[in-house]
Amino acid sequence: MRITVIGTGYLGATHAACMAELGYEVLGLDIDPEKVAALSAGRVPMFEPGLEELLTRHVSSGRLRFTTSWEEAGAFGDVHFVCTNTPQRKGEFAADMSYFDRAVDQLAPVLRPGAVVVGKSTVPVGSAARIAERLTELGPGDVALAWNPEFLREGYAVKDTLHPDRLVIGVAEPGGRAEQTLRQLYAPLTEDGVPLVVTDFATAELVKAAANSFLATKISFINAMAEVCEAAGADVVQLSAALAFDERIGGRFLNAGLGFGGGCLPKDIRAFMARAGELGADQALTFLREVDSINMRRRSRMVELAREQCGGGFLGRRVAVLGAAFKPNTDDVRDSPALNVAAQIQLQGAQVTVYDPKAMDNARKQFPSLTFADSVLEACEGAHVVLHLTEWQEFRELDPEAVGSVVASRQILDGRNILDPAVWRTAGWTYRALGRP
Numbered sequence: 222m223r224i225t226v227i228g229t230g231y232l233g234a235t236h237a238a239c240m241a242e243l244g245y246e247v248l249g250l251d252i253d254p255e256k257v258a259a260l261s262a263g264r265v266p267m268f269e270p271g272l273e274e275l276l277t278r279h280v281s282s283g284r285l286r287f288t289t290s291w292e293e294a295g296a297f298g299d300v301h302f303v304c305t306n307t308p309q310r311k312g313e314f315a316a317d318m319s320y321f322d323r324a325v326d327q328l329a330p331v332l333r334p335g336a337v338v339v340g341k342s343t344v345p346v347g348s349a350a351r352i353a354e355r356l357t358e359l360g361p362g363d364v365a366l367a368w369n370p371e372f373l374r375e376g377y378a379v380k381d382t383l384h385p386d387r388l389v390i391g392v393a394e395p396g397g398r399a400e401q402t403l404r405q406l407y408a409p410l411t412e413d414g415v416p417l418v419v420t421d422f423a424t425a426e427l428v429k430a431a432a433n434s435f436l437a438t439k440i441s442f443i444n445a446m447a448e449v450c451e452a453a454g455a456d457v458v459q460l461s462a463a464l465a466f467d468e469r470i471g472g473r474f475l476n477a478g479l480g481f482g483g484g485c486l487p488k489d490i491r492a493f494m495a496r497a498g499e500l501g502a503d504q505a506l507t508f509l510r511e512v513d514s515i516n517m518r519r520r521s522r523m524v525e526l527a528r529e530q531c532g533g534g535f536l537g538r539r540v541a542v543l544g545a546a547f548k549p550n551t552d553d554v555r556d557s558p559a560l561n562v563a564a565q566i567q568l569q570g571a572q573v574t575v576y577d578p579k580a581m582d583n584a585r586k587q588f589p590s591l592t593f594a595d596s597v598l599e600a601c602e603g604a605h606v607v608l609h610l611t612e613w614q615e616f617r618e619l620d621p622e623a624v625g626s627v628v629a630s631r632q633i634l635d636g637r638n639i640l641d642p643a644v645w646r647t648a649g650w651t652y653r654a655l656g657r658p
């Protein structure tokens with residue numbers, strides 16, 4: 222079985238390399254020639270642990286190739302995974318389907334009869350049915366569509382693809398060609414015990430929207446508790462740890478702090494609300510508005526705390542920001558809470574210097590007006606307050622004495638509730654965090 226992957230970003234590049242790892246011949250296609258050139262040379266144009274190793278291995282063996290040619294992709298693939306971006310539309314909540322739709326419009330006319338197209342991007346419910354019609358309209362006939370949403374996390378993308386919690390496949394015809402092809406394709410995973418759910422298009426699309434909504438809700442729940450903890454003088458870290466003993470609740474995704482960002486959770490809950498509105502079910506998801514507001518309030522609260530520590534105003538103050546990626550182990554800065562806070566503080570007059578172990582290039586591109594440093598110590602030089610906003614391992618291991626020797630004032634705000642307050646306080650630091658006394 223030969224596979225193409227259309228759109229080779231965070232999701233597509235990982236999927237392509239992992240399909241090659243499973244033994245398939247794979248051709249990745251992207252409209253970005255620079256990305257295609259990098260991937261063809263065995264270079265991953267982003268930071269994703271473990272991916273470069275897979276890529277290099279399978280590019281050198283010839284099992285994995287990349288192209289910008291639609292004709293080549295159409296002639297090559299038996300199965301075509303479509304993994305383009307589906308970002309939030311400018312000024313709206315809804316998803317921008319134009320990248321995905323353009324890919325389908327380019328792919329359909331070059332497909333071979335008998336091909337299977339698989340949607341992997343996160344899309345509004347109803348998209349698969351619409352795309353199936355488009356394939357019939359523009360394709361060679363006899364093209365089957367499946368919907369196979371993706372649940373991988375950045376930073377663990379390879380592991381999550383090769384050992385997913387479950388596979389979900391939406392099909393128009395139960396037991397039909399699309400289902401049979403994907404069952405065969407994923408057999409190396411299902412034979413290893415990975416559960417496979419086969420359902421209709423709409424349910425498959427909704428599983429994805431529901432999963433990200435649940436995760437976002439869990440984070441905002443604990444962040445709402447953090448707000449109450451702050452008001453009551455309680456400690457949200459201990460509260461979360463105590464909740465986690467209840468297996469019905471579980472401790473994962475219960476870390477209070479600066480909240481969620483990234484290219485997915487924020488835009489996905491907004492797109493879900495917008496789509497529910499179109500379907501007349503907007504009331505069902507009004508709680509997601511609250512989830513979103515609680516999340517955005519965390520960023521404002523961090524700015525407020527920093528202002529307090531700067532004596533009530535930012536003018537003439539130096540602020541060090543540790544972290545630019547939206548979470549550790551990625552260089553992705555899409556909707557990064559850390560950069561959002563850094564930019565807000567800079568706008569209010571502070572001199573902000575940012576350091577991140579892996580996301581500096583992306584951060585520079587997105588916020589060229591911020592100052593960037595090459596190390597923690599350089600970022601902290603002369604700082605009135607240090608903000609720990611992305612919990613990289615490097616920051617967990619910081620020596621409060623070493624950092625203390627370069628700052629103007631030993632004040633640290635822990636936006637991720639990860640640093641040990643006792644250690645920092647013993648070294649003479651004022652340590653403050655979200656939701657802790």
Ligand SMILES: NC(=O)C1=CN([C@@H]2O[C@H](COP(=O)(O)OP(=O)(O)OC[C@H]3O[C@@H](n4cnc5c(N)ncnc54)[C@H](O)[C@@H]3O)[C@@H](O)[C@H]2O)C=CC1
Binds near residue numbers: 371372
């Ligand atoms: N990044 C992640 O961890 C996950 C992402 N997803 C979903 O997967 C989709 C892709 O996300 P990312 O990989 O993060 O986005 P990305 O922006 O990193 O990658 C998208 C790629 O598609 C390419 N592209 C755009 N239009 C194209 C077209 N017409 N034809 C061919 N290629 C085209 C872009 O050049 C880019 O390389 C989104 O719907 C996202 O919600 C789902 C699960 C995990």
Ligand SMILES: O=C(O)[C@H]1O[C@H](OP(=O)(O)OP(=O)(O)OC[C@H]2O[C@@H](n3ccc(=O)[nH]c3=O)[C@H](O)[C@@H]2O)[C@H](O)[C@@H](O)[C@@H]1O
Binds near residue numbers: 376
């Ligand atoms: O649809 C997607 O693209 C993906 O979105 C998330 O994955 P990802 O965005 O890579 O990152 P997460 O690990 O989910 O973290 C998201 C955000 O929540 C924050 N977070 C996470 C957990 C937590 O307890 N607290 C918390 O604030 C993180 O710092 C980060 O900003 C989901 O976890 C994946 O299952 C999904 O496939």
